[in-house]
Amino acid sequence: MSRNSEEPVFNQIEQIRTAQGLSRQELADLVGVHYQTIGYLERGEYSPSLVLALRIAKALKKEVSELFSLTEQKKGKK
């Protein structure tokens, strides 16, 4: 299935990143992408590859399942 498929992937990147006091640029540097890509991910406009999802989870010290889901999670839930 294409990563551009209609099914959205929800994530908690922004909430967890801000809770940890990281800027988009800092997280981008940690995972090796452009800060704009972090912005697109946070807005749900881009679904990452498995490798990038794992790198983000490692940088934020979370499990991939805590960060990404196929159903929308309540705001503030970490």
Added chain:
Amino acid sequence: MSKKNKIYWSLGVTEKGTRALLTDENSKFKWLRSQRNRRVLVVLNMLGIVLVSLGSYYPTLKTNLNLNSATELVVYSVTAIFVIFLFLGTYSFLRIAVRGIADAPDELLDERQIQIRNTSYRYAYLAMGYIVLGLLLLMFFGPELQMFQPEGNDGSYLAIATMFAFAAAPSMILAWRERDI
């Protein structure tokens, strides 16, 4: 100690130059990156390409305007300089506005940038296919561009405009489609 600046000959870019664009090193061009300004640049770039292509109609225009040779030279030179600067200037700004993604090698891009770059090339390929088809039809059947007739125009400006369009199309599509973040 500075690292060696790798040159990507096939893409016509250098590693340092590409990294500088990708990382917004020069913040004085930040204003170019809003979606509105990027779209204005796309329109101006397209205008430049269209004006270059109209050069093929210059002999007809010259006859119709009935200019003397001195005036003709001035009009031709000023117009040519304006059009070249319009295209080259807007194209340079366009590349900065899209951070040079269209011309960057894979190893300097992240996965989303590679994806949008590839998508822009796909659309550019489709668009150029239609444009080239249209130009071929125009050159063969157009009233003023009977390029294979002895007295006909050689269509060289159309060829130059097509070359410009090939170079700029991926950046134009990227600039038009990318959202603000």
